[in-house]
Amino acid sequence: MVQIKNLSKEFEEGRVKALNGINLTIKEGEYISIMGPSGSGKSTLLNMIGALDRPTSGEIFINKHNLADVKNLAKFRSKTIGFIFQLHNLIPTLTAKENVLIPMFEARGKGKDKKKKAEVLLKKMNLGKRTDFMPTKMSGGERQRVAIARSLANNPKIILADEPTGDVDSKSGAMIMDILEEINNKEKTTLIVVTHDPVIGARAHRKLKMLDGRFQEEANS
Ligand SMILES: Nc1ncnc2c1ncn2[C@@H]1O[C@H](COP(=O)(O)OP(=O)(O)OP(=O)(O)O)[C@@H](O)[C@H]1O
Numbered sequence: 438m439v440q441i442k443n444l445s446k447e448f449e450e451g452r453v454k455a456l457n458g459i460n461l462t463i464k465e466g467e468y469i470s471i472m473g474p475s476g477s478g479k480s481t482l483l484n485m486i487g488a489l490d491r492p493t494s495g496e497i498f499i500n501k502h503n504l505a506d507v508k509n510l511a512k513f514r515s516k517t518i519g520f521i522f523q524l525h526n527l528i529p530t531l532t533a534k535e536n537v538l539i540p541m542f543e544a545r546g547k548g549k550d551k552k553k554k555a556e557v558l559l560k561k562m563n564l565g566k567r568t569d570f571m572p573t574k575m576s577g578g579e580r581q582r583v584a585i586a587r588s589l590a591n592n593p594k595i596i597l598a599d600e601p602t603g604d605v606d607s608k609s610g611a612m613i614m615d616i617l618e619e620i621n622n623k624e625k626t627t628l629i630v631v632t633h634d635p636v637i638g639a640r641a642h643r644k645l646k647m648l649d650g651r652f653q654e655e656a657n658s
């Protein structure tokens with residue numbers, strides 16, 4: 438599903454080496470957590486897998502497509518990947534439902550069906566009564582669940598979640614993980630979760646640790 442070969446990423450003309458020769462193979466339907474100290478390269482790695490940024494060197498294959506050869510990355514991304522960002526990144530001037538609709542703009546289908554789908558996704562997230570709320574009127578956990586609904590808009594094959602439970606209490610965090618794990622279980626969606634929380638990290642089937650832009654030995658489960 439995902440194959441990463443000798444991936445490196447530098448910033449600031451090489452003064453910052455965020456990733457140092459990463460190799461990783463991820464099978465379809467896997468559930469992986471990535472932990473490691475602040476600055477170890479976790480978000481940079483997710484951004485590379487999610488085709489949000491280009492590597493300095495090395496290769497990433499997703500479903501056998503080399504990302505370097507993909508012409509329209511935005512289209513590829515919207516069809517294949519659901520991204521939950523470190524700080525949910527909801528658009529504050531749009532309602533919950535409108536935020537969920539954003540990734541569907543480019544997809545085929547009628548506007549009416551898309552709106553229905555956004556409502557169904559929000560209902561699944563237990564936000565049926567919040568579809569027309571602005572993010573500022575919602576709690577951190579609710580906002581994060583809107584972000585999850587948005588990430589599911591195009592039925593992605595891969596969900597990349599960067600600290601999905603970062604700014605919510607442990608109960609909401611557990612609920613968010615329950616939702617993501619159910620999708621992983623039922624739809625066989627590949628799930629990659631970056632987290633600082635050891636309890637959350639331990640829930641994954643495969644646990645990876647990063648340090649200085651590299652993987653440390655894989656932790657035993
Ligand atoms: N756009 C950028 N320009 C310059 N340096 C960057 C940029 N993005 C990340 N870095 C640097 O790359 C390194 C890895 O950053 P990254 O955001 O991947 O860390 P992280 O493991 O996600 O940390 P955190 O747990 O705090 O989110 C850090 O040293 C960071 O300062």
Ligand SMILES: [Mg+2]
Nearest residue numbers: 479480481523
């Ligand atoms: Mg980060």
